[in-house]
Amino acid sequence: MTKAAVWRTYQDFLDAMTEEMLGIVTEEFGGGLLGKAARRGAKHFTDDIQSEMHRQGRLVVEYAALLDQGDDVDDCEERFLRTNPVYTRYDGPRENELRHHLLSHFRQLGADLEPLVASPEDDFWVAMRAEYTRPEAEAIVDRHFSQAETFAEYRDGVFSSRRLGDKVISVIESGETRFRGSVYDTLDQTYSDTE
Numbered sequence: 536m537t538k539a540a541v542w543r544t545y546q547d548f549l550d551a552m553t554e555e556m557l558g559i560v561t562e563e564f565g566g567g568l569l570g571k572a573a574r575r576g577a578k579h580f581t582d583d584i585q586s587e588m589h590r591q592g593r594l595v596v597e598y599a600a601l602l603d604q605g606d607d608v609d610d611c612e613e614r615f616l617r618t619n620p621v622y623t624r625y626d627g628p629r630e631n632e633l634r635h636h637l638l639s640h641f642r643q644l645g646a647d648l649e650p651l652v653a654s655p656e657d658d659f660w661v662a663m664r665a666e667y668t669r670p671e672a673e674a675i676v677d678r679h680f681s682q683a684e685t686f687a688e689y690r691d692g693v694f695s696s697r698r699l700g701d702k703v704i705s706v707i708e709s710g711e712t713r714f715r716g717s718v719y720d721t722l723d724q725t726y727s728d729t730e
Contacts (some may be wrong), residue, residue, distance in 0.1 A: 537680040541652050544659040545596055551717065552680065556710035577675065587620040594618065599648035607647075615641050621685050629694020636685065640678075647675045660725045669726040677719050682709035709725045 595686055598611045604716050616622050654662035663672050686693060694700030 538652055539594055540657065541599070541648060541659065542593060542596045545592045545648075546589065548680070548718070552710055552714040553588070555708050555713040559706050559709045559713075587618065590618045591615065595644045596600050596648060596652070597682070598641065598645035599652045603653045604647045611698055612638055612641060621682075621689055621693060625692045627689065629689065629692065633689055633692075636688075639686075640685075644679055648680065660721065663722075664725050664729075669722060669729065672722055672726070674717065676715055676722070678716075680711045680715055683711055714727055 539564045572665060588691055594611060598608055598615070601611060603609050611728035616634060622633060622637055625633055651659065651662045652664040656665055667675065683704050686707060687702070690697070690700040690704065694703065
């Protein structure tokens with residue numbers, strides 16, 4: 536696949552996850568007019584998060600392509616940190632630990648996507664099936680879409696209050712859980728004749 540083809544699918548993933556988060560906000564306010572008003576209010580916040588996720592996603596795919604070509608990746612790693620929504624908001628005593636955690640995660644994601652970027656297949660799911668077993672593919676999805684854990688681990692240095700942190704983390708976590716469920720359904724179809 537090309538880097539652009541992997542990015543298009545990854546972008547679709549990020550957009551779907553944002554929609555899940557907005558749906559959760561709407562549900563928490565009971566749907567109806569109140570839910571719609573809450574959704575509109577949350578849309579500004581999720582637009583910011585979505586923009587950050589897109590920037591991060593583009594960097595992960597670029598990083599995977601650099602790995603495939605054997606190019607230097609240091610600049611890409613630094614750009615990832617400078618644009619990471621947890622790292623840029625963090626104001627606490629564990630900055631070095633957070634930096635190490637985020638870079639380890641980023642490197643793993645790049646390594647996960649590298650075979651897909653290098654694949655001769657044109658379709659993302661066909662490439663996934665060709666490069667990974669079903670359990671491996673599910674583990675990749677779990678690694679890519681579980682950022683609520685990072686927000687939770689470093690919440691004290693990210694959010695202005697515990698209450699706000701709990702609410703935001705709850706929405707992100709629920710959105711990620713629902714999104715992963717929909718991707719698992721696609722994996723069921725992709726690997727249906729191999730199980």
